[in-house]
Amino acid sequence: xxxxxxxxxxxxxxxxxxxxxxxxxxxxxxxxxxxxxxxxxxxxxxxxxxxxxxxxxxxxxxxxxxxxxxxxxxxxxxxxxxxxxxxxxxxxxxxxxxxxxxxxxxxxxxxxxxxxxxxxxxxxxxxxxxxxxxxxxxxxxxxxxxxxxxxxxxxxxxxxxxxxxxxxxxxxxxxxxxxxxxxxxxxxxxxxxxxxxxxxxxxxxxxxxxxxxxxxxxxxxxxxxxxxxxxxxxxxxxxxxxxxxxxxxxxxxxxxxxxxxxxxxxxxxxxxxxxxxxxxxxxxxxxxxxxxxxxxxxxxxxxxxxxxxxxxxxxxxxxxxxxxxxxxxxxxxxxxxxxxxxxxxxxxxxxxxxxxxxxxxxxxxxxxxxxxxxxxxxxxxxxxxxxxxxxxxxxxxxxxxxxxxxxxxxxxxxxxxxxxxxxxxxxxxxxxxxxxxxxxxxxxxxxxxxxxxxxxxx
Amino acid sequence: xxxxxxxxxxxxxxxxxxxxxxxxxxxxxxxxxxxxxxxxxxxxxxxxxxxxxxxxxxxxxxxxxxxxxxxxxxxxxxxxxxxxxxxxxxxxxxxxxxxxxxxxxxxxxxxxxxxxxxxxxxxxxxxxxxxxxxxxxxxxxxxxxxxxxxxxxxxxxxxxxxxxxxxxxxxxxxxxxxxxxxxxxxxxxxxxxxxxxxxxxxxxxxxxxxxxxxxxxxxxx
Ligand SMILES: Nc1ncnc2c1ncn2[C@@H]1O[C@H](COP(=O)(O)OP(=O)(O)OP(=O)(O)O)[C@@H](O)[C@H]1O
Ligand SMILES: [Mg+2]
Numbered sequence: 276x277x278x279x280x281x282x283x284x285x286x287x288x289x290x291x292x293x294x295x296x297x298x299x300x301x302x303x304x305x306x307x308x309x310x311x312x313x314x315x316x317x318x319x320x321x322x323x324x325x326x327x328x329x330x331x332x333x334x335x336x337x338x339x340x341x342x343x344x345x346x347x348x349x350x351x352x353x354x355x356x357x358x359x360x361x362x363x364x365x366x367x368x369x370x371x372x373x374x375x376x377x378x379x380x381x382x383x384x385x386x387x388x389x390x391x392x393x394x395x396x397x398x399x400x401x402x403x404x405x406x407x408x409x410x411x412x413x414x415x416x417x418x419x420x421x422x423x424x425x426x427x428x429x430x431x432x433x434x435x436x437x438x439x440x441x442x443x444x445x446x447x448x449x450x451x452x453x454x455x456x457x458x459x460x461x462x463x464x465x466x467x468x469x470x471x472x473x474x475x476x477x478x479x480x481x482x483x484x485x486x487x488x489x490x491x492x493x494x495x496x497x498x499x500x501x502x503x504x505x506x507x508x509x510x511x512x513x514x515x516x517x518x519x520x521x522x523x524x525x526x527x528x529x530x531x532x533x534x535x536x537x538x539x540x541x542x543x544x545x546x547x548x549x550x551x552x553x554x555x556x557x558x559x560x561x562x563x564x565x566x567x568x569x570x571x572x573x574x575x576x577x578x579x580x581x582x583x584x585x586x587x588x589x590x591x592x593x594x595x596x597x598x599x600x601x602x603x604x605x606x607x608x609x610x611x612x613x614x615x616x617x618x619x620x621x622x623x624x625x626x627x628x629x630x631x632x633x634x635x636x637x638x639x640x641x642x643x644x645x646x647x648x649x650x651x652x653x654x655x656x657x658x659x660x661x662x663x664x665x666x667x668x669x670x671x672x673x674x675x676x677x678x679x680x681x682x683x684x685x686x687x688x689x690x691x692x693x694x695x696x697x698x699x700x701x702x703x704x705x706x707x708x709x710x711x712x713x714x715x716x717x718x719x720x721x722x723x724x725x726x727x728x729x730x731x732x733x
Numbered sequence: 734x735x736x737x738x739x740x741x742x743x744x745x746x747x748x749x750x751x752x753x754x755x756x757x758x759x760x761x762x763x764x765x766x767x768x769x770x771x772x773x774x775x776x777x778x779x780x781x782x783x784x785x786x787x788x789x790x791x792x793x794x795x796x797x798x799x800x801x802x803x804x805x806x807x808x809x810x811x812x813x814x815x816x817x818x819x820x821x822x823x824x825x826x827x828x829x830x831x832x833x834x835x836x837x838x839x840x841x842x843x844x845x846x847x848x849x850x851x852x853x854x855x856x857x858x859x860x861x862x863x864x865x866x867x868x869x870x871x872x873x874x875x876x877x878x879x880x881x882x883x884x885x886x887x888x889x890x891x892x893x894x895x896x897x898x899x900x901x902x903x904x905x906x907x908x909x910x911x912x913x914x915x916x917x918x919x920x921x922x923x924x925x926x927x928x929x930x931x932x933x934x935x936x937x938x939x940x941x942x943x944x945x946x947x948x949x950x951x952x953x954x
Binding site: 546547548549550552553556557559560561635636639640641642643644645646647649727 | 778781783784803804807808809810811812814815816818822823824825826827831835836837838839841843844883884
C-alpha cells in the first residue's frame with residue numbers, strides 16, 4: 276500500500292503539489308495556534324500583572340484560550356477547503372485505481388495517506404515554529420514577570436522554564452488526525468467507473484443536530500454566567516462559557532447552509548435577469564460548499580460585532596480607560612483581522628473549486644455568445660447571494676449576543692449605544708466586501724475556464 | 734452566407750486545418766463528416782467564431798468575423814448563432830425550462846416572457862413534461878432535445894451542431910435529428926452538423942468530407 280502511495284506521489288500533478296503545500300501551511304497555522312492555547316495552561320494564576328492578565332488572570336485566561344482555539348477554526352476551514360481543491364482530478368485517479376483492482380477501503384486509505392501526510396508535515400512545521408518562539412519569549416520575559424510559559428512562583432524569586440510538551444504532541448496528533456479524517460471523507464464518493472458520474476446529493480431539510488448544537492451552546496453559555504457567581508475561586512463558569520461558545524459557534528456554522536439555501540431560493544424565484552437566475556440556482560444547488568467557505572467569515576463578523584459592546588463602554592468612558600484595556604481591544608481587532616484574511620484565503624480556494632466545477636457550463640455559455648462580463652457578474656452575484664445573508668445574520672447575532680452588557684452600565688452619552696451598531700454594520704459590510712472582492716479577482720481565471728478548449732473535456 | 738477561405742489552424746505541432754475552403758448558403762443543411770481527428774470540430778468552432786484561425790478568412794454575410802475582437806465575435810454569436818454539442822452543454826443547476834429560457838434572458842428579455850417562449854419550444858420538441866427536471870434527471874435523448882430547444886429559442890440564422898446524436902442510440906438520435914432538421918427547414922435556418930454517422934448525414938442537403946484538415950470531397954444529396 277505504502278509503495279503504491281509513494282508511486283502515486285511521484286506522479287502528482289502541479290495542481291496537486293500546490294494543494295499539498297497549501298494544506299501543510301494551514302495545518303501549520305492551526306498547530307501553532309493550538310500550541311499557543313495549550314501554552315497558557317503552564318501559567319500560574321496570578322492577578323497582579325496589569326499588562327499580562329490576559330494570560331495570568333484566572334478570569335481572562337480561559338477567554339484567551341477560547342479565543343486562540345476559535346482562531347484555529349479559520350485555519351482548519353482553510354485546510355478542509357484546500358482538501359476539496361482539485362478533488363475531481365484526484366477522484367478520477369482514485370477511480371482508476373479501483374478499476375485496477377483496489378478495494379473501496381484501499382482507495383480511501385490512499386486518500387487518507389495523502390492528506391494525512393500533508394497535515395503531519397504541516398503540524399510538525401507549526402510546532403517547530405512554536406518552540407523557538409516560545410523559548411525566545413521565555414528568555415526575554417523571564418527576568419521580568421514571566422508572562423509566558425514559565426510557571427511563576429510568587430516570592431520564590433525563581434522560575435522553572437516550561438514547555439507543555441504533552442500538549443504540543445496532542446496538538447500535532449489532533450491536526451494530523453483531522454487531515455486523515457478529511458482524506459477518508461474525500462474518498463467516500465469514489466466509484467469504480469471511468470466515467471465517474473457523481474451526482475450531488477440534494478439537501479432536503481435542516482438536520483436536528485444543528486439546532487440541538489445551537490440550543491446546547493446557548494444553554495451552556497447561559498449556565499456558565501450563573502456558575503461564575505457561585506464559584507468565585509475556581510471560576511469553572513468561565514470554562515463552561517468558553518465551551519458553550521465553541522458549541523454554539525459550531526452549530527451556527529452548520530446552520531449557515533440553510534440560511535444560504537433559503538436566500539438562494541428566494542433570489543432564484545424573483546430573478547429577473549439571466550445572471551441572477553443562474554447564480555441563484557448555482558448557489559442553491561450546492562449551498563454546503565458556500566457554507567464551508569463562508570462560515571469562518573460569518574464567525575469573524577459575529578465576533579467582530581460582539582466586541583463592539585465591550586469597546587463602547589471604554590471608549591465612552593463608562594468603565595475606566597486603562598492602557599491595558601485599550602491594548603486588549605487592539606489585540607482583539609488584530610486577531611479578527613487575521614481571521615478575516617485566513618477566511619478570505621478559504622474563499623479564494625472555494626472560488627477556484629467552483630470555477631473548475633462549472634467550467635463546462637461556462638464554456639458552453641461563452642460558446643453560445645454569452646459575454647465573459649456577464650459570466651463575471653454571475654460569479655459576483657453568487658458571492659452576494661451567499662455572503663449577504665450570512666454576514667447579516669452573523670452581524671445581528673453578534674450585536675444581540677452581548678447586548679446584555681448595556682444593562683450593567685449607564686453611559687453618559689447616547690453614542691455609547693449607537694457605536695456597537697455602527698461597528699456591526701461596518702464589520703458586516705467588510706465580510707460581504709471580502710466575498711465580492713474574491714469573486715471579482717477570479718475574473719481572469721474565469722476567462723480561462725470559459726475558453727473553448729474546456730468544451731473538449733467531460 | 735457563411736464561408737471559410739484558406740483557413741489554417743494549428744494546436745502546437747498539430748495542424749488541425751490546412752488551407753480549408755468551404756461555402757454554405759442561406760437555409761442550407763450541411764453535414765461535415767470525416768475520420769476522427771480530421772478537423773471537423775475545429776472547423777465548426779472556427780465557422781462559429783469560437784476559435785480564430787491563424788490564416789485565412791471566415792465570413793458571415795460577407796463580413797469578416799475572424800478579425801473581430803473577442804467581444805464583437807461574442808455579439809455576432811449571440812445575435813445570429815445557436816450551438817448544440819455532443820452532450821453536457823446544459824447548466825446542471827437549472828431546470829430544463831430555465832436552461833432554454835437562459836439565452837433569452839441574457840438578451841434582456843423579461844423573465845415571464847422568456848419562460849413562456851421556452852415552454853413553447855419544449856412543447857414543439859415534445860419534452861414539455863421535462864420542464865421542471867434538471868439535466869441530471871433527463872435521459873440522453875431528452876437532454877439533447879432540450880439542448881436543441883436552447884439553440885433555437887433565440888431564432889438564430891445558423892445552428893452549429895457537433896455530434897448532436899453522438900451519445901444517443903439510433904432511435905433517440907433519429908428523433909433529435911428529425912426535430913432539428915424539421916425546425917431548420919421550417920424557419921429556413923442554416924444548419925451545420927458535424928457527424929460520423931451516415932444516417933445523420935443523410936438528413937443533409939450536402940455532405941462535406943474532411944481528411945487531414947482539408948476538404949476531401951463535397952457530395953450533394
Ligand atoms: N484544443 C486543442 N488542443 C490541442 N490539440 C487540439 C485541440 N483541438 C483539436 N486538437 C487537435 O486537432 C486535430 C483535429 O481535432 P478535431 O477535434 O477538430 O477533430 P474531429 O474531426 O472533430 O475528431 P472527432 O471525430 O474525434 O471529434 C486533432 O489531432 C486534435 O488532437
Ligand atoms: Mg470532434
